[in-house]
Amino acid sequence: MQWMSTPARLLLAVLFLSFQTMAQTPPRQPTPNDTLKSPNVLAGNRVVVQIYAPKASEVIVSGDFLMGAKPLALTKDANGVWSVTVGPLRPDYYTYTLLVDGVRTMDPKNPVIKQGINSLENVMAVPGAETAFQDNRPVPHGELRQVWYSSRTLGMMRRMHVYTPPGYEKGSTKYPVFYLLHGGGDDDSGWPTVGRAGFILDNLLAAGQAKPMIVVMPNGSMPPPPSSASGAPNQAQAMTRMRALFADELLKEIMPYVEKNYRTLTNRENRAIAGLSMGGFQTLDLTLSRPDLFNYVGVFSSGFFGPSIDEAETKYASALNDPGFNKNKKLFWIGIGTDDFVMDANKKTMAMLDKHQIKYQYKETGGGHTWINWRQYLNEFVPQLFR
Amino acid sequence: MQWMSTPARLLLAVLFLSFQTMAQTPPRQPTPNDTLKSPNVLAGNRVVVQIYAPKASEVIVSGDFLMGAKPLALTKDANGVWSVTVGPLRPDYYTYTLLVDGVRTMDPKNPVIKQGINSLENVMAVPGAETAFQDNRPVPHGELRQVWYSSRTLGMMRRMHVYTPPGYEKGSTKYPVFYLLHGGGDDDSGWPTVGRAGFILDNLLAAGQAKPMIVVMPNGSMPPPPSSASGAPNQAQAMTRMRALFADELLKEIMPYVEKNYRTLTNRENRAIAGLSMGGFQTLDLTLSRPDLFNYVGVFSSGFFGPSIDEAETKYASALNDPGFNKNKKLFWIGIGTDDFVMDANKKTMAMLDKHQIKYQYKETGGGHTWINWRQYLNEFVPQLFR
Numbered sequence: 001m002q003w004m005s006t007p008a009r010l011l012l013a014v015l016f017l018s019f020q021t022m023a024q025t026p027p028r029q030p031t032p033n034d035t036l037k038s039p040n041v042l043a044g045n046r047v048v049v050q051i052y053a054p055k056a057s058e059v060i061v062s063g064d065f066l067m068g069a070k071p072l073a074l075t076k077d078a079n080g081v082w083s084v085t086v087g088p089l090r091p092d093y094y095t096y097t098l099l100v101d102g103v104r105t106m107d108p109k110n111p112v113i114k115q116g117i118n119s120l121e122n123v124m125a126v127p128g129a130e131t132a133f134q135d136n137r138p139v140p141h142g143e144l145r146q147v148w149y150s151s152r153t154l155g156m157m158r159r160m161h162v163y164t165p166p167g168y169e170k171g172s173t174k175y176p177v178f179y180l181l182h183g184g185g186d187d188d189s190g191w192p193t194v195g196r197a198g199f200i201l202d203n204l205l206a207a208g209q210a211k212p213m214i215v216v217m218p219n220g221s222m223p224p225p226p227s228s229a230s231g232a233p234n235q236a237q238a239m240t241r242m243r244a245l246f247a248d249e250l251l252k253e254i255m256p257y258v259e260k261n262y263r264t265l266t267n268r269e270n271r272a273i274a275g276l277s278m279g280g281f282q283t284l285d286l287t288l289s290r291p292d293l294f295n296y297v298g299v300f301s302s303g304f305f306g307p308s309i310d311e312a313e314t315k316y317a318s319a320l321n322d323p324g325f326n327k328n329k330k331l332f333w334i335g336i337g338t339d340d341f342v343m344d345a346n347k348k349t350m351a352m353l354d355k356h357q358i359k360y361q362y363k364e365t366g367g368g369h370t371w372i373n374w375r376q377y378l379n380e381f382v383p384q385l386f387r
Numbered sequence: 388m389q390w391m392s393t394p395a396r397l398l399l400a401v402l403f404l405s406f407q408t409m410a411q412t413p414p415r416q417p418t419p420n421d422t423l424k425s426p427n428v429l430a431g432n433r434v435v436v437q438i439y440a441p442k443a444s445e446v447i448v449s450g451d452f453l454m455g456a457k458p459l460a461l462t463k464d465a466n467g468v469w470s471v472t473v474g475p476l477r478p479d480y481y482t483y484t485l486l487v488d489g490v491r492t493m494d495p496k497n498p499v500i501k502q503g504i505n506s507l508e509n510v511m512a513v514p515g516a517e518t519a520f521q522d523n524r525p526v527p528h529g530e531l532r533q534v535w536y537s538s539r540t541l542g543m544m545r546r547m548h549v550y551t552p553p554g555y556e557k558g559s560t561k562y563p564v565f566y567l568l569h570g571g572g573d574d575d576s577g578w579p580t581v582g583r584a585g586f587i588l589d590n591l592l593a594a595g596q597a598k599p600m601i602v603v604m605p606n607g608s609m610p611p612p613p614s615s616a617s618g619a620p621n622q623a624q625a626m627t628r629m630r631a632l633f634a635d636e637l638l639k640e641i642m643p644y645v646e647k648n649y650r651t652l653t654n655r656e657n658r659a660i661a662g663l664s665m666g667g668f669q670t671l672d673l674t675l676s677r678p679d680l681f682n683y684v685g686v687f688s689s690g691f692f693g694p695s696i697d698e699a700e701t702k703y704a705s706a707l708n709d710p711g712f713n714k715n716k717k718l719f720w721i722g723i724g725t726d727d728f729v730m731d732a733n734k735k736t737m738a739m740l741d742k743h744q745i746k747y748q749y750k751e752t753g754g755g756h757t758w759i760n761w762r763q764y765l766n767e768f769v770p771q772l773f774r
Contacts, residue, residue: 055488057442101442103487104495111507113500120498136544141535146585148528157523169648198533261556 032079038109039096039124046087047124049096051108054080056101063096064370065089065124068339071099091128092372095121095194114194114371116185117221123194132203133379134196139206140166144198151253154223154245160254161192162262163201163215174263175214176270176386178296179250180378181279188219191378194371200379211386213272214262218254220246220279239306242278243285250286268328272385274298276374277342281305284349287332288316296331298381301369303345309352320356331384332360335377337367419466425496426483426511433474434511436483438495441467443488450483451757452476452511455726458486478515479759482508482581501581501758503572504608510581519590520766521583526593527553531585538640541610541632547641548579549649550588550602561650562601563657563773565683566637567765568666575606578765581758587766598773600659601649605641607633607666626693629665630672637673655715659772661685663761664729668692671736674719675703683718685768688756690732696739707743718771719747722764724754 033052040048049061051074059082062071066086074082095114098105106113107122114121125131142165151158165175180197182190191197197215204210222245259266273294275283280302287297304312319325336346353360363380367373420439427435436448438461446469449458453473461469482501485492493500494509501508512518529552538545552562567584569577578584584602591597609632646653660681662670667689674684691699706712723733740747750767754760 051490053488053490055444056490100487100490100492101440103438103440103443103492105487105490106493106507108491108506111502111505113502113507115498115500118498119495120493120500136535138537138544141544144533146531146533146579148523150525157525157528192533 032081033108036081036109038107039122041124041126042085042087044087045089045091045126045128046085047089047126048083048085049074049098049107049124050081050083051098051100051105052079052081053100056082058099058101060099061096062099063094063121064368064372065094065096068368087126089126091126091130093131093134093194093196093375094124094126095371096124097121115189117187118185134200134203134375136199137203137206139202141202142166142168142198142205144192147257149253149257151249153248153253156223158219158249158253159188160219161188161217162258163192163198163217164262165201165205165212165214167212168214168263172263173212174265175212176272177258177262177264178213178215178272178274178382178385179254179294180215180217181220181273181275181282182217183275183277183279183301184221187221188217191217195378196375197378200375201382204379204382209383213382213386214258214264216254216258218250220275220282222246222249236306236308239281243282243307246282247286247289250282251290268293268295269330270386272296272298272331274300274333274378274381275302276300276377277302277369284312287329288312288319291319291322291325291328295328296385297329298331298333298377299335299349300374300377301336301340301342301346303342303347303349304352305342305345309348312349313352320352320358326357326359329359330387331381332358333363333381333384334360335363335365335373335380337365337369337373339366339368340373341369419468420495423468423496425494426509428511428513429472429474431474432476432478432513432515433472434476434513435470435472436461436485436494436511437468437470438485438487438492439466439468440487443469445486445488447486448483449486450481450508451755451759452481452483455755474513476513478513478517480518480521480581480583480762481511481513482758483511484508502576504574505572521587521590521762523586524590524593526589528589529553529555529585529592531579534644536640536644538636540635540640543610545606545636545640546575547606548575548604549645550579550585550604551649552588552592552599552601554599555601555650559650560599561652562599563659564645564649564651564653565600565602565659565661565769565772566641566681567602567604568607568660568662568669569604570662570664570666570688571608574608575604578604582765583762584765587762588769591766591769596770600769600773601645601651603641603645605637607662607669609633609636623693623695626668630669630694633669634673634676637669638677655680655682656717657773659683659685659718661687661720661765661768662689663687663764664689664756671699674716675699675706678706678709678712678715682715683772684716685718685720685764686722686736687761687764688723688727688729688733690729690734690736691739692729692732696735699736700739707739707745713744713746716746717774719745720750720768720771721747722750722752722760722767724752724756724760726753726755727760728756 038050059074060071072084074084076082110122112123142163145162147160222242271294280299425437446461447458461471463469497509499510529550532549609629658681667686
């Protein structure tokens with residue numbers, strides 16, 4: 001499935017189905033499922049989510065389109081089709097998941113999905129002018145490359161996604177590099193798919209609103225500890241271990257690989273880093289432990305969660321107490337939604353920065369801990385880079 | 388989800404779940420679902436497929452691992468977990484789909500999937516020495532690039548995947564190009580994901596068994612006709628329209644884009660084409676309508692289906708009756724499984740080629756119309772290219 005391309009259903013499905021029929025399926029009665037469309041976007045940006053499940057006793061839908069409200073129950077019609085109409089929704093890309101009698105179920109009529117490391121979600125598009133910044137438009141597109149490298153740090157093959165801007169392939173220019181980190185539960189496919197990072201960059205570049213750059217999207221989810229480790233780690237221990245492992249992976253593996261294999265500018269003036277949630281925590285860690293590396297920093301919907309603020313204040317004392325810290329940070333941008341459940345950690349982190357007179361820009365939006373916000377933050381952050 | 392990477396479940400899921408808990412989920416009783424693993428590969432290459440669905444009255448699994456046998460019923464235990472143990476299976480990557488009370492359901496415990504244009508399937512890995520040729524191994528990897536281009540032929544943005552071999556990025560060599568086509572119901576993501584094309588190429592190159600090449604995987608599924616068209620097209624009409632549209636797309640859009648933007652060798656001696664099923668039909672069409680373009684041809688599990696053999700014999704009379712046709716085909720390779728439901732079309736196609744003394748190699752394997760065979764065919768075909 002082309003991620004979020006024009007949602008046209010394609011003719012060849014007809015042929016495919018006729019193959020299937022030839023192959024194995026006995027003749028059967030038509031059902032309401034045959035012509036069902038879900039999600040079905042109506043006039044006025046209302047959306048019908050529906051599923052044919054005649055034997056089910058309960059169907060529920062959850063997702064970020066609910067804007068923090070409780071999951072909704074679908075209702076069943078006489079034909080066995082469960083449905084609910086939601087909205088009007090602001091045009092955007094939304095995730096949703098169905099529960100059919102308690103079983104997590106991908107909408108059988110919607111092949112557009114978001115993949116996490118442990119679970120899937122469906123994605124629905126509500127088209128409109130508001131989505132122009134993240135749409136797949138007829139402008140020059142950069143390439144999104146899947147890159148496998150051998151990590152000595154982790155002892156395994158690891159993948160990253162690398163966006164190279166339009167013109168990279170045929171040119172000889174060197175580019176600044178932006179390291180863009182996903183959140184917990186996701187991997188390096190998060191920003192290129194549901195995060196729409198490629199399209200957001202393409203559109204900003206086409207409009208002359210961003211400098212051409214390479215965007216590196218690593219896998220920030222670390223492998224679990226050896227199974228001999230006694231008991232499950234608590235959250236602070238897990239975060240501390242993850243923080244150290246990821247810092248090693250980025251500094252010893254990913255950055256050297258990128259700077260060796262792509263035409264990059266390799267000074268701090270030409271390096272940026274940003275991340276959402278867990279990736280924001282990783283960004284804060286790298287910004288304060290290696291203030292020499294990145295002059296542009298973005299922290300989306302995050303803060304020092306896990307280890308305490310006291311621990312952070314001790315660990316990063318050198319950077320926090322350095323009167324020269326602000327001088328090299330051309331941008332230190334923090335964004336979060338008013339309904340975000342990590343708001344408390346975010347506020348404590350900003351209080352720590354304030355105490356040490358670390359300067360940053362703060363953007364508080366509506367909404368919660370969702371990709372709805374993260375795509376908007378990326379679109380606002382990128383134009384400020386490498387200026 | 389990293390496609391088919393080491394299936395380790397990652398620690399960060401713990402953190403993610405703790406976020407989720409903080410965010411919205413009320414405390415609840417543990418269920419058997421919490422610790423369920425599916426698919427669970429046992430010693431001896433048997434596999435347990437299982438799902439927690441206490442309210443369901445019937446759960447069925449289908450998939451290519453059944454080797455053409457009928458779908459299997461799962462049985463329910465006292466805890467509400469439905470399961471079935473299958474195998475022993477030959478080590479490979481298999482697709483499967485659950486039906487829970489008639490609702491197509493992605494295994495909630497398995498985020499590894501194959502995406503089609505209209506539906507999803509789960510993928511299970513049964514590890515073993517037999518899969519070495521298609522595993523993600525610690526060898527140099529090429530890059531898999533997602534490339535969006537603007538198609539004047541189709542009037543839309545289109546995507547292809549391009550594999551560039553290890554060393555491409557830093558070198559100046561020009562490479563031969565292999566156009567590799569998917570089947571009906573899929574798109575350009577088929578070969579790079581479930582088809583494991585990148586890993587198969589990586590492993591062949593690392594073993595010195597293939598020439599370095601660029602592999603172009605276009606989207607061969609054509610947009611449907613305008614909705615004003617009266618009635619649904621029959622299969623022959625749909626195939627004829629698709630054949631013409633795809634030939635235009637490849638010749639006018641894709642090949643010029645590739646030859647302009649990548650370091651390619653652009654003569655027939657350095658061009659190959661192969662496809663499976665619908666892509667095999669497209670390959671046959673291009674091979675016989677433009678015999679000047681490709682010296683290496685592969686037809687996997689296909690034949691002239693849709694339009695009749697008589698139509699083909701007329702349409703391609705020029706190539707079929709050209710005594711010089713064989714001279715430029717250094718390889719014309721046809722492969723199919725004995726249980727394949729397009730075997731009849733394949734045989735009629737070979738009879739037509741025989742009648743006109745067109746030479747080809749024929750490989751008949753076991754198995755049916757499945758990715759199990761197509762990955763094997765790719766692994767056998769690629770070493771013969773550009774020799």
